[in-house]
Amino acid sequence: MSAAVGDAEREARLGLSCVVEPGSLEVARAVAEHGAIAVWAGLRGGSGALARRASALDLTAVARQAVDAGARFVIPGDAEWPRGLDDLGAVSTRAITPAELGGLPLGIWLRGPASVAARSVAIVGSRASTAYGEGVAADLAADLAEAGVAVISGGAYGIDAAAHRGALAGGGATVAVLACGVDVAYPQGNASLLAAIAAEHLVLSELAPGSHPTRVRFLARNRLIAAATSAVVVVEAAHRSGARNTASWARALGRPLLAVPGPITSAGSVTPNQLIRDHVAEAVTGAADVLEIIGRAGEDLAPELPPDAPRPVDALPADLLGLFEALPGRGGIAAGDLALRLARELPRVIIDLGRLEEAGLALQLPDGRWKIRPGGAG
Amino acid sequence: MSAAVGDAEREARLGLSCVVEPGSLEVARAVAEHGAIAVWAGLRGGSGALARRASALDLTAVARQAVDAGARFVIPGDAEWPRGLDDLGAVSTRAITPAELGGLPLGIWLRGPASVAARSVAIVGSRASTAYGEGVAADLAADLAEAGVAVISGGAYGIDAAAHRGALAGGGATVAVLACGVDVAYPQGNASLLAAIAAEHLVLSELAPGSHPTRVRFLARNRLIAAATSAVVVVEAAHRSGARNTASWARALGRPLLAVPGPITSAGSVTPNQLIRDHVAEAVTGAADVLEIIGRAGEDLAPELPPDAPRPVDALPADLLGLFEALPGRGGIAAGDLALRLARELPRVIIDLGRLEEAGLALQLPDGRWKIRPGGAG
Structure with missing residues (x-):
């Protein structure tokens, strides 16, 4: 914990990240304009609930909890800072709801031996998934992992869990980006999966260890998934789903947005089919399509016949x-x-x-x- | 049978259509250049197998068989001639295989009380269909039929039969376009379906009554399906399928080509998913999408929420x-x-x-x- 040893910038960002809700565009803008040190000092010298929380914050206790959790705090400029996140500092959130949520994270918490890979794909979708969606997510993740592409997802039930498990099965890298502390097993049913990811790969969060998820935190988290990756694949999601929010972030950030077609009779395929129908997402039918789109030809994957290649x-x-x-x-x-x-x-x-x-x-x-x-x- | 009562143009086209294989671009071009009467006279005065067949043709017997079959022969300019077929006279077949097959039909045979509707949609796909594809075809056909759009298909097993049955169930119009005579029950298992369509709606073919299907005739038939309709929907088709050929005709003729997404794990959805992925076809998730694309807003169908319509x-x-x-x-x-x-x-x-x-x-x-x-x- 460098923050505990006198790095003022790091300490300011650590402090801010402990008392400010993630994704506060207001704070992100203030930090961009005045610097984290000035904003942190101003907050502690102010009045109101936030100021009281800032003054009461025991950074030594935070540092101790981080050590216990095996978590490290990483800020912009650090070697482990995922470069993709920097795009969050410039992107307009006007097309995203809620539009007041966004901005460069003050810092991120990492747990696990890995770093965010330069080439990674987010596989996202509903918690309420079908066997089809889970199978597709797992296969896609395994094939991408085998091709050397890290699989990023949100650690939730359903599509997220299937994607993480598929990547692990494919012997590849996977990153869980959480809406709670990197040491918090949420959802409880994925505790062993999250522990396995933390033990061999990487768990990432904007929230201090011990933090619990809220709806706003899920929304803030979605922007990190989109920003940290080379492309976002929506596997299965109902008409209303957090995956749509992640999709909006991918679009705003200029990340290729991909979707897996599914039965038009399945509620879980409503969102991917609509994104494809409305030309918002590119349809992908397997890992080869994803690899082609992110510009890395999978040499070991058999090329498909062009659709209208004439037979003799x-x-x-x-x-x-x-x-x-x-x-x-x-x-x-x-x-x-x-x-x-x-x-x-x-x-x-x-x-x-x-x-x-x-x-x-x-x-x-x-x-x-x-x-x-x-x-x-x- | 006007052909039997002295109309030379009609008699020439009838004769030609009885001895020439359908979709002969060579004959269609000769007729366009010299007229059917001259080509028919030239053929009968020539030598070779075709000429012998032309000379031996008993038009009175053909007329008798047509009356027995309840079939009428319709030529360009007749009230019942489907206007869409005229596009076949001008279209380039270069992008279609086999490229030597095409052209304006010499005439068509109709059986049944209806005519080809001005607004119709072709629903096409594999004979080897899945329950998903059949359900989608039937529902789509029923919804289109209810919206007053005729459903055209090829009378085959699988998707074709499901589309015809769906249209009948929806109380709407349906047209079977065959690769054999309008009086030939092919495939035999669809005999009662074809009889029902002939009794209440319309069976259409380029082939004289009594003719049996061949692979070339299926290919020639596909161009009629595409030309006679306002749009072509591919519901389910494996990598290699006649539906791909119909799709190529739709593209060449400028008919909107639509496809229904399906599971990427299903062989039957390989072609529609590929057509969508490669931006060759528009994805449709229901009749409302089809109606919107063919420019007839279905007033009684609830409009869908735009994909990113923000909730309050x-x-x-x-x-x-x-x-x-x-x-x-x-x-x-x-x-x-x-x-x-x-x-x-x-x-x-x-x-x-x-x-x-x-x-x-x-x-x-x-x-x-x-x-x-x-x-x-x-």
Whole structure:
């Protein structure tokens, strides 16, 4: 805890982050204008509930609790400060609700041996998820993790937990960004998952150790998820969902916003399908799409066929196609029989069989009969 | 059968349509350049298999079979000629495979009491459909039918059949466009469905009564589905599917191409999801989206909320949001208790409660306590 050893800037930011609600645009602006030290001094010298809380704050006790929690406090400029967060200092929150919430964090708390990776993808979605959404989140996370991309999520039930678990299963990095202290097991049911992430990877929060989540803190937290990542993927979310708020942050921050299509009959796919329909998000059908969009071609992932790539067969003129269709896949047929069956002149059929052979679609057997060339129609 | 009573143009087109494979661009171009009468006369005076077939054609027998089948032959300029088909005379087939297949039909056969509606939507997809795809196709068709939009499809198993059945269930119009004669029950399992469509609505084909389907005829048929409709919706189709061919025709003809998102884990949703992902098709999540795109606002369909329409609550500044969150939905809470609970000054809390009341979010009870205004947060 460098804050306990006399770094005035660090101490001011630590103090502010302990008494001010996260995401206060007002405080963020004051700090940007006057500096954290002046704002902290002004707050402690003022009156009102906040000032009383600031004066009563025991930074030594905070430092002790942080040590107990295994948490470190990181401020802008520190090596571990995720560079993406800096974008929060400049972005307009006008298109985001509530518009009064935003701004550069005063500092962040980290717990765990890792740092935020330069290349990471946020996988977000509903707590009330379906088996489809959880399966997709886990698979996507595992594939991204295997491709060396860290998976960031919010540590909640449902899609978040599936994404973290998928990343762990894929042997990759994962970061849980919480709306409570990095030492607080919330939700309780994810306690062991969060402990595993803290033990091997990273838990991140804007809130001091011991802090509990509130709705406003969830909203403030969402901006960190969007800012810390290279792209945000909405896997499953109902019409009203926190994932929509994270999506708005991604848009405001210029992060690619991606969404996974799902059944139009599923409430959980309403938000991703709407984001895609309204051209707010790009549709992704797997990790390869995500990797392509964040500009890192997954060399080990098989490239998909372009949607309209013609098969050799599709390129055939109608008369050759009719002839090709008449060829058997097994055994063989004589050219004369083909001519009879198709009511075409034999010389024409023989010429056309030659053209099919040239195109790699037909094969003449040793006995002179013809069949489809295996693999030629694929 | 006007063709049997001396109309040379009609007789020429009838004759040609009986001996030439549908979708022969070569013949369509010759007819456009020289007229059907000249092409028909030239063909009958020529040599080769086609000429022999033309000379042997018994138009009286064709007419008799048509009467037996309840089929009528319609040519460009007739009142019943679907105007959309005319677009086939001008469109380039370069982006479509096979590129040699296309052109204005020589004529079409109709069976059933209806005509092709001015406003219709094609619902297309795989024969190998899932319960999801069939349910979506049927619901979409029923909703479109109820909104007065005819549903066009190909009479096949799977998505086609579900679309036709949905339209019938919705009490609306439906048209089956076949790759065989309008009197041929193909596939056999859809015989009663096709009979019902012919009895109450319309079966359409480019092929003479009694003709059987071939792969080329399916491909030729697909262009009629796209051309006859206001938009094409791909509900479910695997990576390789005839629906992709119909989709290419829709694009070439400038018809809106729509697709229904589905699970990325379902083979049946691979094509619609890819078309959406690649911005080839617009995603639709229901009939309202389709109606909006074809320019007919469904007045009886509830408009959906725009994706980012802020709720009043979402627009609240963080401090008001915290106060709103502390209000009970049932019973009430005194302002003084709120101030204690939130550690805020009482005058501030009273002022903010007034602001929430103004925003329609808080309600003061007769006893002075406060609660959430019912419906205010929705």
